Amino acid sequence: MSACTCATAAPQTRADDPGLSARGLPGGGFVAGAWITDGLSLAVTDPENDTEIARVYVGDEVDIETAVAGAVHSLETDTWELWERRETLERAARLVREEADRIAAIISAESSKTITEATRETARAAETLRLSADAAHVLEGETLPFADTPRGVGRFGWNRRTPLGVIAAITPFNDPLNLVAHKVGPALLAGNAVVLKPAQTTPLSALALQDILLRAGMPPGRVSVLVCTRSAGTALVADPRVAAVSFTGGPATGDALARAAGARTLLMELGGNNAVVVCADADVPAAAAGIVDGAFGVAGQNCLSVQRVYVHESRYAELERLVVDGTERLIVGTKHDSATDVGPLIGEREARRVESWVDEAVAAGATRLTGGVRTGAFVTPTVLTDVPDDARVLTDEVFGPVVSLVPFSDLDEALALANDTDFGLQAGVFTESVSTAMYAAERLRVGSVLINDTSDFRIDAMPFGGSKRSGVGREGVASAVLAMSEPKNIIVNRLG
Secondary structure, eight states: OOSOOEEESOTTOOOSSHHHHHTTOOOSOEETTEEEOSOOOEEEEETTTTEEEEEEOEEOHHHHHHHHHHHHHHHHHOOOOHHHHHHHHHHHHHHHHHTHHHHHHHHHHHSSOOHHHHHHHHHHHHHHHHHHHHGGGGGGOEEOOGGGSGGGTTEEEEEEEEEOSEEEEEOOSSSTTHHHHHHHHHHHHTTOEEEEEOOTTOOHHHHHHHHHHHHHTOOTTSEEEOEEOHHHHHHHHHOTTEEEEEEESOHHHHHHHHHHHOSSEEEEEOOOOEEEEEOTTSOHHHHHHHHHHHHHGGGGOSTTOEEEEEEETTTHHHHHHHHHHHHHHSOBOOTTSTTOSBOOOSOHHHHHHHHHHHHHHHHTTOEEEEOOOEETTEEOOEEEESOOTTOHHHHSOOOSSEEEEEEESOHHHHHHHHHOSSEESEEEEEOSOHHHHHHHHHHOOSSEEEETSOSOOOOTTSOBOOEETTEESOBSHHHHHHHTEEEEEEEEEOOO
16 A cells, blocks of 8 residues: 555554544545555545545555455455345444434535534435345345246256445545445445545545444455545546446546446446426425425535426416525525524535526526525525526536526426436426326436425435436445346256
């Protein structure tokens, strides 16, 4: 390992960095069974005020080689049966629940999430780990239908699901704990090893989960967690010993990773530009409340955020009034106050980008109904209307606290507009008519259609992903276990 001093993953290990130690984290990285406690060069900062909260290690290609080799070694030498993997994940879920206050504080400190949002994420991560433990039945396999063909006479057989091997997992900043759990939990349950590259801005949550998994009984070499350079990340996904790449992030990075990875299993969640359609017979107060909540949670930095709202012209004025009123009631402020509804973006650079997209739309003719004021990394929740069709706040994923309201007169027109994007993650439809709901559900090109709800909802057990540029494959615990395993057939020929 290059330029670092590692200690074994013993409970008494303590990082040299006081920010890590204060948060109960033994090191600033974990590679091939060892915590990295020296050479911690990357400052992790609180985006609210840009103050340093801890320092972590940044790995290079040599470290990636060590991590992958360690993962392979663990697969070859550590006997870790399915029942043991299940029990480890159960214990890990319990530890996350028991240490929820500490973990939520870590999430909120390094990310954009308010302490309330971070507390919710911690609870969801515990559930994701529990669901991973409960998915052992997915690996049971099936019998093979030899009796259904004359060529099968005299044979019988079955298959069972076996691990792929080493999984390269790359996670973003916006759900720094639960999205790690969504990759690591199913991968471990299926019997794989993992090399995890968390976002540089939010690595502490991943390190906290790694520490919990180790204390829960995971073999030390089974998962490595390492912030690394772009070139090292490319080396990870290109390594021939890596069997699959699981990535959550933007389409451009996804394309680059796919080119580097070549022909191997890819699981990619690449974002959304999510629409909500509010029909003439909709419960408009319920729709408005859902839109405000779905557009501005985590300051809009959520792949499921409501970005575009198509509302029937007969209900437009009512919806606009309720959405603006609800938006203006939101409290924007420090993440550490439980009364705060909207905290900062992940950094001032992203806030400036969102501000520029809003200003660009307004300059082209859009009307700013409320919000759009930037202060440092904060952008006040923004509601736009009269937005030109080619404005980036409509065509691209904003990933910020911005929603656009668009009136329509014909449902087919609204559905065509909702589909008029490169993305297809989720969409919402508000209507009292079952036939209208089913008509819309059939025509929307997305991974999930939510009736009388917005796009901003999922449970961690459901298949999750989208069509078009929103991704490849499906996450959700059981779906991920299937994707991270493969069937092996056993066929018996009854001789004589």
